[in-house]
Amino acid sequence: MRSVLDTAEKVLDHDASILILGESGAGKDFLAQAIHACGARRDEPFVHIECASVPADLFESELFGHERGTFTDAQQRKLGKLELARRGTVYFDELSALTPPLQAKLLRAMQERRFTRLGGNASVAFEARVLSSSSADVRALLDSGALRPDLYYRINVVTLAVPPLRERREDILPLAKKFLARRKKGFAADAERVLLSYAWPGNVRELRNAVERAVLVEDDDAIRAASLPVGADDLVVTAARGAWTLEQLESHYIAEVLKTTRANYSKAAEILGINRKTLLEKRRKYGLR
Ligand SMILES: Nc1ncnc2c1ncn2[C@@H]1O[C@H](COP(=O)(O)OP(=O)(O)OP(=O)(O)O)[C@@H](O)[C@H]1O
Ligand SMILES: [Mg+2]
Known part of the structure; x- marks a missing residue:
C-alpha cells in the first residue's frame, strides 16, 4: 500500500491516465477520489461514471452529451460527463463493462482530445484527466476481448494495484x-x-x-x-x-x-x-x- 501511495503521489499533478486495479471493496474508488482531491485538479469537478450501470444505448449521450432535437424527447441540449468534468477528473469505474464499440469511441476522444455532442457538429475540447478501475484480471479481459488492447494501453499509463486487506x-x-x-x-x-x-x-x-x-x-x-x-x-x-x-x-x-x-x-x-x-x-x- 505504501508503494502504491508513493507512486500515486508522484503522478498526482500529471495528466497521465491511471488504471486502478484491486479486488472488490479494496478501496479503488477511495483512491481515485483521493488522487483527485490531492492533485492539481482538485478545484475542478470529479465525475464518477459507473460503466456497469449505464445502459449501452444511453451511454454515448451520457458521455458526450447531445444537442436539442437529437432524440424525440431531447427538448434541450444536454452536456455529457466529459464536458461536465471540465479540467477536472473523469473516473471510469469498471471500465471493461463498456461495450467494445463504446470503448472505441472513448479511445478516439482520448486520442484527439476532442469530441462532438450527439447530433451536433461543434467540437468540444476533452480536458479532463482520465482515471479508470477494474476489479477483474486485466489479462483475462484482454484475452476474452472484453477490453480493447488499444484502449488499455491508453488508460494504463500508470497502474496502481490496491492490495487486498488480508495482504496488509x-x-x-x-x-x-x-x-x-x-x-x-x-x-x-x-x-x-x-x-x-x-x-x-x-x-x-x-x-x-x-x-x-x-x-x-x-x-x-x-x-x-x-x-x-x-x-x-x-x-x-x-x-x-x-x-x-x-x-x-x-x-x-x-x-x-x-x-x-x-x-x-x-x-x-x-x-x-x-x-x-x-x-x-x-x-x-x-x-x-
Ligand atoms: N483507506 C481507506 N480509508 C478509509 N476508508 C476506506 C479506505 N479504503 C476504502 N475505504 C472504504 O471502504 C469502502 C469500499 O471502498 P471502495 O468503494 O473504494 O472500494 P472499490 O475497490 O471501489 O470496490 P468495488 O470494486 O466493489 O467498487 C468504502 O466505504 C470506502 O470509503
Ligand atoms: Mg468501486
Missing part, C-alpha cells in the same frame, strides 16, 4: 478505529484478535460494515468479539489463523451459545454438554454476561 494486515486496526468514529472507546482484546485474523474477503468495505454493525449492537464501551458480525461461520478457521488458545476459542463459543439461548443457562449448559454450575464458573472466568 497492519491497516486493519487503524481502519477499524477510523470506522468506529467517536461512538465507542475501542476494541476489546478478543475483538482485535478476530479483526486481525479474519480473511476479509470483502476487503475494506466488509470491515467497515462489520464495525458499523458492531457499534449498533454493542452495549459495552468497547466492541467485543461476540458483537462483530464476522467469523461466525468459520470461527475455527479464524481461531487457527489468529493462533487462539483453546480457552479463547471456548470463551467465544460459550458467548455465542449464551447469545443464541438469550442467556438461558439451563438450555446453554445442555447444548454445551456441561452442567449449569460449570457453565456459571466458566462464564465468570471468561467475564461473559
